[in-house]
Amino acid sequence: MSVKEFKPLPAQPAPEATTGPIAWVRENLFSSPFNIAATVIILASLASVLPGMIDWLFISANWSGTSQDACVKDGACWVFISAWSQQIFYGSYPTEEIWRVNLSLFLLAAVIASSFLLPDRLRNKVAVPAFLLLPFICILLLDGSMMGLTPVTTDLWGGFSLNVLLAAASIIIAFPFGFLWALGRRSEMPFARSVSVTCIEFFRGTPILALFFMGSVMLPLFFPAGVTVDKLLRVWIILILFMSAYMAEVFRSGFQAIPNGQYEAADSIGLGYWQKTLLIIFPQVIKVSMPNILATFVMVFKNTVFLLVIAVPEMLQVIMSALSNSNWLGGHAIEGYLFVGFIFWACCFSMSLLATTIEKKLDTSHKN
16 A cells, blocks of 8 residues: 655735735725726816815914904905804803803713713612703803893893704603603503604604794794793793604604513512613613714704704804804805804714714624
């Protein structure tokens, strides 16, 4: 019996790298003839547009000055934004009282940070009550009449701070309302289910602009003679109800995603309805619904710009008023709208990052 001689195979070339930036570019941008052509076309388009855009936005832009006369270069006139910065961010709020707006924004940031920084044993006991009290504390602080401060009427509130605080206050108050409406829609009690379904479908099915007009124009007609409700308060109520309807559907989808075994396990250890819902089911609903919750938050925040149609001086309304000012008739609409778009994009992107962080903290899956 002959023994075959062992002959090693020729050496193979080293495998192509599958990780790193070069591998990513090869896999995503140059993996096929179609992708190569698309990449080349996009790069060529960017090469023809970006230099001029960068030059207009930054290099040839006008950065310093206080009036339109300072805009002597061919680039963007950021002097327009600088000159109107106080109105853009604070509206017509008195200059000497702006610290109250800043304090309200600081309290909002502090309450959000507390939900991450506090220990688990204190988070629900401190952060949740702080969130629920925050809108009313900010209202008292901004109004000032009940705190011994100089009263500031709501027609002077405005700017980007109003967008932020109004959206935050609406989200905070709508959260428990949406939760209760979701429970009511799933309830076996006919009255609770009917009321919840009616409210949810009405506010979800009616455009937000129509709701703003109803709250601003039609709602006062139903009040008794001599009774007036502040327009900003009416708008806030409309935003709360609108947000509550969407949050109710988000929560309802979360409830439906929870396995029945969770309900049965809670019943087996003798938990009551509210104990089972608040301690067992609701935390899991928040976990599975977090992407939809974020999308609803972003939607409400962006919808605050629609307040301009009822003459509430939010950020976009201030920009439009500035563009019609007789001292700034040089056509600075591009700069104004770009600035508004960038600010809203930065806020929405920050909210997305915050939600991603929350999702990671809530993730209890066992992944390698």
